[in-house]
Amino acid sequence: MLLAFSAATSTLIGSFYSTYQVQKEQLTAFTLKSNLAYAQKLASTTDNFLESALQQLAYSAKVIEQATDDIKQLNNEAIRLNHQTNSFNSVVINIDGIIAATSPRFEKIIGKPINSPGALEALKEKRPLVSHPYMSAAGNLIVFISHPLFDSQGNYLGYIGGSLYLKEKNILNALLEQHYYEGGSYLYVVSSDKRILYHPEPNRIGSVVTNNAVIDAVLSGEKGVLQVTNSKNKPMLAGYAPVTLSGWGIVAQRPLKSTLSSLDTLTVEVIKRTIPMALVTFIFIGLFAHFIARPLKRLADNANTLDTPKSLEKLKNVKSWYFESHQLKTAMLKGVSLLQSQIGQLRHDAQTDPLTGAHNRRSLDSIVDCLIGEQTPFAILEIDIDFFKRVNDTFGHDIGDEVLKSLTNIIKSLCRKGDIVARTGGEEFILILPNEDSKSAFHIAQRLRNTVADTQMQTAGFITVSIGIATWPHHSEDIEQVYKSADKALYYAKNHGRNRCCIAD
Numbered sequence: 001m002l003l004a005f006s007a008a009t010s011t012l013i014g015s016f017y018s019t020y021q022v023q024k025e026q027l028t029a030f031t032l033k034s035n036l037a038y039a040q041k042l043a044s045t046t047d048n049f050l051e052s053a054l055q056q057l058a059y060s061a062k063v064i065e066q067a068t069d070d071i072k073q074l075n076n077e078a079i080r081l082n083h084q085t086n087s088f089n090s091v092v093i094n095i096d097g098i099i100a101a102t103s104p105r106f107e108k109i110i111g112k113p114i115n116s117p118g119a120l121e122a123l124k125e126k127r128p129l130v131s132h133p134y135m136s137a138a139g140n141l142i143v144f145i146s147h148p149l150f151d152s153q154g155n156y157l158g159y160i161g162g163s164l165y166l167k168e169k170n171i172l173n174a175l176l177e178q179h180y181y182e183g184g185s186y187l188y189v190v191s192s193d194k195r196i197l198y199h200p201e202p203n204r205i206g207s208v209v210t211n212n213a214v215i216d217a218v219l220s221g222e223k224g225v226l227q228v229t230n231s232k233n234k235p236m237l238a239g240y241a242p243v244t245l246s247g248w249g250i251v252a253q254r255p256l257k258s259t260l261s262s263l264d265t266l267t268v269e270v271i272k273r274t275i276p277m278a279l280v281t282f283i284f285i286g287l288f289a290h291f292i293a294r295p296l297k298r299l300a301d302n303a304n305t306l307d308t309p310k311s312l313e314k315l316k317n318v319k320s321w322y323f324e325s326h327q328l329k330t331a332m333l334k335g336v337s338l339l340q341s342q343i344g345q346l347r348h349d350a351q352t353d354p355l356t357g358a359h360n361r362r363s364l365d366s367i368v369d370c371l372i373g374e375q376t377p378f379a380i381l382e383i384d385i386d387f388f389k390r391v392n393d394t395f396g397h398d399i400g401d402e403v404l405k406s407l408t409n410i411i412k413s414l415c416r417k418g419d420i421v422a423r424t425g426g427e428e429f430i431l432i433l434p435n436e437d438s439k440s441a442f443h444i445a446q447r448l449r450n451t452v453a454d455t456q457m458q459t460a461g462f463i464t465v466s467i468g469i470a471t472w473p474h475h476s477e478d479i480e481q482v483y484k485s486a487d488k489a490l491y492y493a494k495n496h497g498r499n500r501c502c503i504a505d
């Protein structure tokens with residue numbers, strides 16, 4: 001039964017565990033995949049945004065390339081661009097390192113040389129550019145987007161560009177904030193120099209992150225998924241994708257804990273709902289195991305008492321309701337029958353004289369002990385064949401044996417139920433007659449003596465017997481004394497002509 005319960009419990013726990021593990025793996029894989037898809041989508045959106053900004057600048061560049069000396073037109077284009085895109089907080093039109101026009105208009109810097117890192121980078125690169133992010137003098141995190149200006153001969157004239165203020169509301173973070181922030185998921189954007197350009201926690205923007213496997217992976221230009229630990233030591237499921245145009249990386253991630261919390265809740269719910277059914281199953285298993293074990297237990301109990309007289313009967317009464325227990329019971333019944341018949345044979349052999357089939361001395365003693373124990377009075381007849389030596393000498397030992405057997409049969413034929421015939425020596429027999437006194441025993445002895453004398457033995461002819469009689473407890477309470485008295489009576493009979501019956505004094 002214990003085995004059945006253990007098997008059922010371990011199966012239940014095992015199936016819960018494996019189901020949980022499979023679902024956990026599936027959920028984790030699904031979340032990683034979703035985050036990758038989301039990071040890719042936002043990377044492509046960001047790419048599109050930057051590309052469209054560069055295209056707008058390219059258009060403006062075309063417009064003003066032919067009239068870089070026309071300050072009015074430069075101002076008009078700056079205003080138009082600023083109003084058209086709404087993507088840049090300010091637009092600067094710079095000719096050859098000198099600020100020519102801005103929108104919104106900053107009088108103080110018009111005509112002054114440019115000095116911000118983004119603007120200097122644009123001047124140096126002389127190509128459509130998204131600059132490295134940098135901190136402005138006023139402490140703003142800025143990315144400068146620009147397009148070069150060339151005259152009809154291909155001479156470099158400067159560039160037109162715009163600043164994207166990353167910490168302030170702009171089209172880029174408007175795009176990124178559409179992210180669904182449920183359950184602690186969030187995304188962030190890093191530049192190629194590992195600086196955070198966008199993060200739901202504004203104070204993280206502008207900080208540089210090192211030793212982050214996801215950032216290393218995304219900045220290598222790869223897209224993919226990773227299980228990582230974030231800056232707050234929380235295990236996260238991250239999907240990442242690069243923004244090709246700017247060399248930035250976008251990472252979308254969700255805490256592992258909140259990903260699995262729905263599964264944990266579901267598992268607890270499943271366990272709660274399974275418990276009643278499991279209890280019913282356990283009760284069923286218990287009952288079933290009990291019914292299976294019951295015949296085996298009863299057979300085992302009986303196996304411990306196979307030597308008792310009623311064991312066969314008890315074994316037969318065991319209800320073996322299924323095939324295997326029935327087979328076991330049948331085998332045990334066969335075994336017990338064999339055992340008991342052998343025990344019976346051994347007991348018979350141990351109590352019987354092999355030649356005549358009469359009781360032997362050991363058996364006689366135990367029967368006499370029983371009679372004494374029960375206080376049943378009895379008479380002892382000691383019967384001895386007269387001149388038996390002559391029979392042997394005349395007809396041979398085998399004929400002598402036949403005479404002993406015939407005499408036994410004669411004695412038995414005259415016995416009543418309860419009388420005991422024993423052969424105690426070569427040609428000596430003892431007959432125990434319960435509840436007989438000396439007188440009635442004498443009559444029986446006489447009848448026996450006469451019957452023997454009148455019966456012709458095969459080959460040996462006629463024989464006679466002498467009989468000594470004593471009774472318990474009349475002659476003595478001590479059985480040994482009673483035997484001695486019967487011996488004496490027999491001796492007397494032998495010495496007074498044989499073929500006689502004598503009662504002890």
Ligand SMILES: Nc1nc2c(ncn2[C@@H]2O[C@H](COP(=O)(O)OP(=O)(O)OP(=O)(O)O)[C@@H](O)[C@H]2O)c(=O)[nH]1
Nearest residue numbers: 385386387388389390392397398400401425426427
């Ligand atoms: N055939 C046979 N003879 C036996 C057996 N046991 C003892 N005898 C013989 O029984 C005889 C007993 O002889 P005795 O003791 O001299 O007595 P008896 O010849 O009967 O003479 P009384 O008893 O004095 O009348 C011996 O010859 C034994 O060999 C037996 O199992 N089979």
